[in-house]
Amino acid sequence: MPHRFRQLVRRKDFKGPTAGQCGEYAQANLVVIPSAYAEDFLRFCIRNPKACPLLGVGERGQWNVPSLGHDLDLRTDVPGYNVYRDGVLSEQPADILSLWNDDLVAFAIGCSFSFEQMLAHEKIPLRHVDEGVNVPMFRTNIANAPAGPFGGQLVVSMRPMSGAHAIRAVQVTSRFPSVHGAPVHLGSPRAIGIEDLSRPDYGDAVTIREDEVPVFWACGVTPQSALEAARLPFAIAHRPGHMLVTDIPNASLAVL
Amino acid sequence: MPHRFRQLVRRKDFKGPTAGQCGEYAQANLVVIPSAYAEDFLRFCIRNPKACPLLGVGERGQWNVPSLGHDLDLRTDVPGYNVYRDGVLSEQPADILSLWNDDLVAFAIGCSFSFEQMLAHEKIPLRHVDEGVNVPMFRTNIANAPAGPFGGQLVVSMRPMSGAHAIRAVQVTSRFPSVHGAPVHLGSPRAIGIEDLSRPDYGDAVTIREDEVPVFWACGVTPQSALEAARLPFAIAHRPGHMLVTDIPNASLAVL
Structure with missing residues (x-):
């Protein structure tokens, strides 16, 4: 196929x-x-x-x-x-x-499409899929480990989830290190240098409900960003x- | 020993x-x-x-x-x-x-003393240990699955952590299901019926810093609470x- x-x-x-x-x-x-x-x-x-x-x-x-x-x-x-x-x-x-x-x-x-399929198998809702938009992505203040001309900052994708879904998502994605693996952060956006979740640097904003926590994964846009820099x-x-x-x-x- | x-x-x-x-x-x-x-x-x-x-x-x-x-x-x-x-x-x-x-x-x-040892091995700080008090515990609105006269509500212990530590703590404690395993919730206390994190039902209150997320584990006080009920x-x-x-x-x- x-x-x-x-x-x-x-x-x-x-x-x-x-x-x-x-x-x-x-x-x-x-x-x-x-x-x-x-x-x-x-x-x-x-x-x-x-x-x-x-x-x-x-x-x-x-x-x-x-x-x-x-x-x-x-x-x-x-x-x-x-x-x-x-x-x-x-x-x-x-x-x-x-x-x-x-x-x-x-x-x-x-x-991340690979681990999103695994999350969908577990019936964990993905807000950007439900809202029919691109996943929101943000530049962080976390420096990549440099090598030669390549450096820059880590870019993350964000998926809002209930606490129980966030815990299950950590477990599920931990099994898949070759497709970004476990999240790198959850909770406070400012802790990783993100000022406003409603204004992503790439992709589209999604609804975050009151009892949800934003969960952040390392994103495949990072190498493209390092390439530009x-x-x-x-x-x-x-x-x-x-x-x-x-x-x-x-x-x-x-x-x- | x-x-x-x-x-x-x-x-x-x-x-x-x-x-x-x-x-x-x-x-x-x-x-x-x-x-x-x-x-x-x-x-x-x-x-x-x-x-x-x-x-x-x-x-x-x-x-x-x-x-x-x-x-x-x-x-x-x-x-x-x-x-x-x-x-x-x-x-x-x-x-x-x-x-x-x-x-x-x-x-x-x-x-939970067992998994706390594993978290300490990973250099994940435990606030109640650092502050020299008992871990804070809360009654939730999550009903236990009843059996005979035993029922009641789930009791959870709470440990505040940075996002990255919370993710690592999910991974580490997932390996130990016989000592409560992975957390049952993280983030919003109200989502599981907890009104005020500064007033635990058992144990002592601990400091929660601005960028931290509260992480909740099922607690061994639950059976004692079911026993009383x-x-x-x-x-x-x-x-x-x-x-x-x-x-x-x-x-x-x-x-x-």
Whole structure:
């Protein structure tokens, strides 16, 4: 089913956000950078594993990464790309066939869609899903561990929950470190430098009910933010929400 | 070491609260009731496992329960007892040798001292320990699952923590279901019927800092509260804080 979905994307028959597509399989954040920066970026991911859990890394010039999926082409199988030049978003092509070259290295980073599926299995309501919007994301005052030109601040996604659901969500997501794992914070937004939950830096605001606690997970936007701050001459990422659908079953990512 | 400590208690050379004694070993809440009520009380424990996790159950008339400890005597090895008659606390003897009879059945129920040791290992501060007082405990509006005459409301203990510590505490205590396990609630006290955190129903109030979230665990006072509400003609329990020190290493209680 992920293979058939990627074929649709490759033929440009699917161009939208991938939330809810092939729900049993892991989706991935994509980062593609020149090989000169690859070792530092790997180091950055290893030092910031909650924000940048690596599902796969390609060889230099490799646009198919077999561990991610059968007959996969990173240049065509993502429904939208962001191209950065000198740290600035310059274009949003539907494929990167003409931009690919033999010096590029690709990284696939775990995505919260995987653990959201596990929360849904447990009947834990997700407010942004119920309200039909993007999950709210915020820049925090928590510094990433730097590596080479990569640094910046941790970005988190926020999901409001009852206390009992927050506890169960900690248990469920702890089993999945390769898709961000347990939350990094809950409760006071100001404790991590967030001034106003109604004004997210990315995504959309959601309703927070009186008896709910905001729960914050490390977010896959963090590497894209580090990429912008690093001002690399050239870099490619997926367009937010438009993820790479892999052949990796979410269930197989549980560490216990 | 627990065996030597119980010998001290048996000789009346130790009469105080047991917090911090033989810290590597599980301490237990004690409930002793006439055999006519034993089956219903067992059913009550099974139906309310977070408040009443059973570490051991004696046979009818059995005052040594070998699985709890070597050369153990439940009639003398607890540093203080509460005796209830018709549901009312009637006396607090130093031993129950003269009160024991062949019709009594003893229950040992897991205690939060075990998981507090695991939290201390993780350098998670415990406010009531730092402030040198008893942990604050509250009656909630969460009904226990009833069995025979036993029912009443869940009692919880509360520990204020930073968000990151609360998340780690959920992970750590989830491994120990036989000593209350994961919290039952965090965040809004009113969501579980607690009006004022500065006025606990048992134990002492503690400071809650601005950026902290209150975290609530099911409490071993719940069965004692159910015992009072059931108005049994005769029942014995430990005096709160004066626990049975067992030979069971806390570490052995981890389910993973």
